[in-house]
Amino acid sequence: MSQDTVVELIGTVKKGRRKTIGPLNLQIPKGYIVAFVGPNGSGKSTMIQMILQTICPDEGEIRWYGEAHTGVLPIDLRQKIGYVPEISAIEENYMTAEVAARFRSYWYPSWDEEYFESLMTRFDVPRRERLSRMSKGERRKFEIAAALAAKPKLLLLDEPSSGLDPFAWKHMIDELRNCMEEEEVTIILATHIVEEIKRLADYIAFVYQGQVLDMVEKDLLLGSWKEIWVRNDESARLSKFPGKVIRQEDGPSISKLVVQEDSLLDELYAEQGLQIIKSRSLELEEIMELWIEGHRPAAAVQ
Numbered sequence: 001m002s003q004d005t006v007v008e009l010i011g012t013v014k015k016g017r018r019k020t021i022g023p024l025n026l027q028i029p030k031g032y033i034v035a036f037v038g039p040n041g042s043g044k045s046t047m048i049q050m051i052l053q054t055i056c057p058d059e060g061e062i063r064w065y066g067e068a069h070t071g072v073l074p075i076d077l078r079q080k081i082g083y084v085p086e087i088s089a090i091e092e093n094y095m096t097a098e099v100a101a102r103f104r105s106y107w108y109p110s111w112d113e114e115y116f117e118s119l120m121t122r123f124d125v126p127r128r129e130r131l132s133r134m135s136k137g138e139r140r141k142f143e144i145a146a147a148l149a150a151k152p153k154l155l156l157l158d159e160p161s162s163g164l165d166p167f168a169w170k171h172m173i174d175e176l177r178n179c180m181e182e183e184e185v186t187i188i189l190a191t192h193i194v195e196e197i198k199r200l201a202d203y204i205a206f207v208y209q210g211q212v213l214d215m216v217e218k219d220l221l222l223g224s225w226k227e228i229w230v231r232n233d234e235s236a237r238l239s240k241f242p243g244k245v246i247r248q249e250d251g252p253s254i255s256k257l258v259v260q261e262d263s264l265l266d267e268l269y270a271e272q273g274l275q276i277i278k279s280r281s282l283e284l285e286e287i288m289e290l291w292i293e294g295h296r297p298a299a300a301v302q
């Protein structure tokens with residue numbers, strides 16, 4: 001394991017009644033934002049909870065900063081980890097935000113009260129309302145503010161923007177980006193929001209049916225596939241076409257192709273005499289669809 005790996009999953013398996021998650025092999029690099037992306041029920045939250053050890057794996061191993069632990073995580077390690085769960089814990093329901101924050105400040109030695117106050121003001125969260133009486137979005141904003149104020153080295157966010165209005169969502173994105181400017185902070189983010197992935201993620205780990213299919217740099221992934229439109233009378237030459245054509249729809253005068261992106265493709269098109277009318281990079285959702293069908297993005301195959 002590299003020294004710069006925060007968490008490593010090695011053949012990690014959780015067996016459920018209906019589904020098995022894993023075996024998972026994954027390294028989370030220090031100082032980056034890794035987005036867990038995948039369909040409902042694919043295993044993202046389970047992976048996060050295994051990293052927190054609130055769910056213990058049945059097989060394999062997890063290492064935190066190079067060390068394996070069984071059962072509950074040691075306090076000094078747990079205090080370095082911030083967590084925003086998909087569904088807020090009920091234990092704090094009867095506390096006001098102020099009281100819940102005080103408890104958290106005892107628990108986290110690096111708690112920054114001034115920062116917490118500024119986030120609560122920025123997010124406009126009522127401080128004296130019981131958490132159970134807050135709206136879904138207000139509670140979410142409290143959870144995010146409290147997780148950030150603990151100044152964690154590893155921040156686990158499970159669908160953090162669920163219920164946030166667009167203003168709060170933008171504040172959250174800004175704050176997460178600011179928090180990455182601090183030394184050695186790492187974020188794992190489970191999300192379905194494409195814009196969130198585009199704005200935040202450095203790496204995308206694609207989770208499907210309990211497996212991590214690949215973890216790929218976002219910028220490489222987003223340039224993985226192109227859709228191109230070519231004149232149909234040229235399409236016969238596509239059999240000689242060395243780029244990987246994985247879809248072709250022929251219209252009366254124009255063919256639409258999905259091809260693997262390649263820096264040499266433009267030269268190759270010219271050599272083959274292909275006249276490209278227009279082209280576009282595929283969107284993340286389209287890339288994920290191809291991934292599920294078994295077409296691994298070039299960035300993942302390297």
Ligand SMILES: Nc1ncnc2c1ncn2[C@@H]1O[C@H](COP(=O)(O)OP(=O)(O)OP(=O)(O)O)[C@@H](O)[C@H]1O
Binds near residue numbers: 021040043044047190
């Ligand atoms: N403690 C557990 N032990 C075993 N299996 C579990 C456990 N918790 C959840 N599961 C199962 O694991 C599967 C994946 O659930 P999980 O919540 O991890 O998916 P997800 O990718 O986060 O989904 P979503 O996007 O809908 O939030 C589900 O079928 C669920 O029933």
